[in-house]
Amino acid sequence: MLELAAKVEQAASIVKQHWSETPLLGIVLGSGLGGLAEQIETDATIGYAELPNFPQTSAIGHRGQLVCGRLEGVPVVGFQGRFHLYEGNTAQAASLPVRLLKGLGADTLVVTNAAGGVNPTYAVGDVMLIEDQINLMFANPLVGINDDNLGPRFPDMSAPYDAKLMDVAAATARSADFVLHRGVYLAMLGPTYETRAE
Amino acid sequence: MLELFDQIEAAAAAIRERWSATPKVGVILGTGLGGFADQVTDVVAIDYEDIPNFPRSTAVSHRGRLVCGHLEGVPIVAMEGRIHQYEGYPLQQITLPVRVMKALGAETLIVTHAVGGMNPLYQAGDVMIIDDHINLMGDNPLVGINDDRLGVRFPDMSAPYTPELIDVGQEIARRENFVAHRGVVVAVTGPCLETRAEYRFLRMIGADVVGMSTIPEVIVAVHSELRVFGLSVITDMCLPDSLKPAVVEEIIAVANSAEPKLRALVSGIVTHEAKR
Numbered sequence A: 001m002l003e004l005a006a007k008v009e010q011a012a013s014i015v016k017q018h019w020s021e022t023p024l025l026g027i028v029l030g031s032g033l034g035g036l037a038e039q040i041e042t043d044a045t046i047g048y049a050e051l052p053n054f055p056q057t058s059a060i061g062h063r064g065q066l067v068c069g070r071l072e073g074v075p076v077v078g079f080q081g082r083f084h085l086y087e088g089n090t091a092q093a094a095s096l097p098v099r100l101l102k103g104l105g106a107d108t109l110v111v112t113n114a115a116g117g118v119n120p121t122y123a124v125g126d127v128m129l130i131e132d133q134i135n136l137m138f139a140n141p142l143v144g145i146n147d148d149n150l151g152p153r154f155p156d157m158s159a160p161y162d163a164k165l166m167d168v169a170a171a172t173a174r175s176a177d178f179v180l181h182r183g184v185y186l187a188m189l190g191p192t193y194e195t196r197a198e
Numbered sequence B: 001m002l003e004l005f006d007q008i009e010a011a012a013a014a015i016r017e018r019w020s021a022t023p024k025v026g027v028i029l030g031t032g033l034g035g036f037a038d039q040v041t042d043v044v045a046i047d048y049e050d051i052p053n054f055p056r057s058t059a060v061s062h063r064g065r066l067v068c069g070h071l072e073g074v075p076i077v078a079m080e081g082r083i084h085q086y087e088g089y090p091l092q093q094i095t096l097p098v099r100v101m102k103a104l105g106a107e108t109l110i111v112t113h114a115v116g117g118m119n120p121l122y123q124a125g126d127v128m129i130i131d132d133h134i135n136l137m138g139d140n141p142l143v144g145i146n147d148d149r150l151g152v153r154f155p156d157m158s159a160p161y162t163p164e165l166i167d168v169g170q171e172i173a174r175r176e177n178f179v180a181h182r183g184v185v186v187a188v189t190g191p192c193l194e195t196r197a198e199y200r201f202l203r204m205i206g207a208d209v210v211g212m213s214t215i216p217e218v219i220v221a222v223h224s225e226l227r228v229f230g231l232s233v234i235t236d237m238c239l240p241d242s243l244k245p246a247v248v249e250e251i252i253a254v255a256n257s258a259e260p261k262l263r264a265l266v267s268g269i270v271t272h273e274a275k276r
Helices: A004-018 A034-039 A096-103 A163-176 B004-018 B034-039 B096-104 B163-176 B196-204 B215-223 B248-257 B259-275
Strands: A025-029 A041-047 A065-071 A074-080 A108-111 A127-136 A180-188 B025-029 B041-047 B065-071 B074-080 B108-117 B127-135 B180-187 B209-211 B227-237
Touching: A004 A041, A004 A065, A004 A096, A025 A034, A025 A096, A034 A074, A127 A163, A163 A180, B004 B041, B004 B065, B004 B096, B025 B034, B025 B096, B025 B259, B034 B074, B034 B259, B065 B259, B074 B096, B074 B259, B096 B215, B108 B127, B108 B215, B108 B248, B108 B259, B127 B163, B127 B215, B127 B259, B163 B180, B163 B227, B163 B259, B180 B215, B180 B227, B209 B227, B215 B227, B227 B248, B227 B259, B248 B259
Parallel strands: A025 A074, A025 A108, A127 A180, B025 B074, B025 B108, B108 B227, B127 B180, B180 B209
Antiparallel strands: A041 A065, A065 A074, B041 B065, B065 B074, B108 B209, B127 B227
16 A cells, blocks of 8 residues: 555646645535535646546446536535446545545535435435445455555544534525435445345 | 357357257256256257357366256256355356356256255255245455346346246146245355355345355346246255255255156156146
C-alpha cells in the first residue's frame, strides 16, 4: 500500500491543474443518482480516463467523471460514477476516489447508493440515512502494509458515520416533509442479487 | 470476462468433434457420486485435459472426465469430477463447464454434491433437494466486466432452483418411497471442515446443510438462463454439540450408499425434461 500515496498525489496534481479550489466536501454519486451532478455549478469536469491509476467504470448508469464546482456556493467535487468490486476492481482501487478527495483537501465525504430494502417497514422510493454498516464483501481496502501517512493501522469503526451530520439530515428531511429512515447498510460483493435464503 | 466467450466456443468445438449430439441436460457429479456415470449408455468420455480451457480435477474421488451419452434415452453430458474453489481455481474457470454445456445446447443443469447436515431432523445418507442457497464463499463467478452475450449484469436470484423441478423431485421420492428433504445449502470455501462455532453460526443464518461447491455453478447456470435442479447428499451430520471428527473415507462411503436415490431423482428429472 506504500505506492498508494504517490498515486493519490499524482491524481490530485492533475485535478489541481484543471481546478484550483479546495473542496469542502466530496459526493460519490451511486447508480441512477449521477443526475445530482447537474445541480453543481461546474467549473471543470475531468474524465476518470485522464486520471492516472484510476479504474474505469463499466457499470450501467455510471458515467465516470469528476465534476468540480459549487453546490449552494460551497466548493465540492462530485464523483459521477463509482467503482464496484463486482466489476473486478480491488477494494483499494475502488476507494481511490476517496483518497483523492482527501488529497485535494476535503473534510467531508457524502456517499449515496441504490440499495434493496430488507426492512419491511421501508417502501420503494424511500431514502435511508446510513447509521452503521456491515461489511460482507469479503474484502477490505486497507489490507496490505499500512502507510501511516494516510491513516492508522487499525481505524476505529465505532461511529463511521458522523452523528452530527445524521442529525442535520434528519432535521432537513423533517423541514422538507419527507420520510428519512435511519438504518444499517449491508454490502455484498454481487453482481447477483440475493437469494431468499440470503 | 470478455475472453470467456472464445474459451467456451473452443471447448464446445472440441467436444462436438468427438460427440455430435445436442445434450438436453448437463449433470455435475459430486464427491463419491461419480459411479452414477455408469448408467449412461453410448458413452463418449472425454478427459478434461483434452478439452481446451477446462480445469483439471484434483480432488479425491473426482475422476475428471466429461461423459457424453444417453440416460433413459435422453442425450446428456455429465461431469464426472468437479472442480472446487479450495483446489485453487478461480470461480470463473470452475464454472466454465456450465457455460460449455449451455453452448452445446443443454437447457437444464442438474448439480449434485456431498454435504454436511446441520438440520437435526436430517440423517447421514439422506438426500436434500436444494430449495435455495447462501453464498459464503467470499467470491462470485460473475465478478468482472459482464459479457452481455452470456447473460445479464445483475442476475435475479429470487428462484435460482426451478420450482417446477423441485416439485417433480419430491414426487419421484414419494413414488420411490424414500425421504427427500427440501432445504437451504450454504457454501463455504473450505477445504477445512467447519468448527463447532462455525456450524452453529451457519445453522443460525438459516442453512440446513453446508458444502464447498455447487453454488458457483448454479449462479452461472442462472446467468446462462438454464433450468436448475440441485441435490445434496448428506454424508455426515454436523451437530456442534455432538460433533465427531470427520473421516473422509466414511463420507465417500455414505455418498456411494445414497446412489440409488440419486439415480432415481436424476433419471426422473432427465425424463421430465425430455418431455418438455
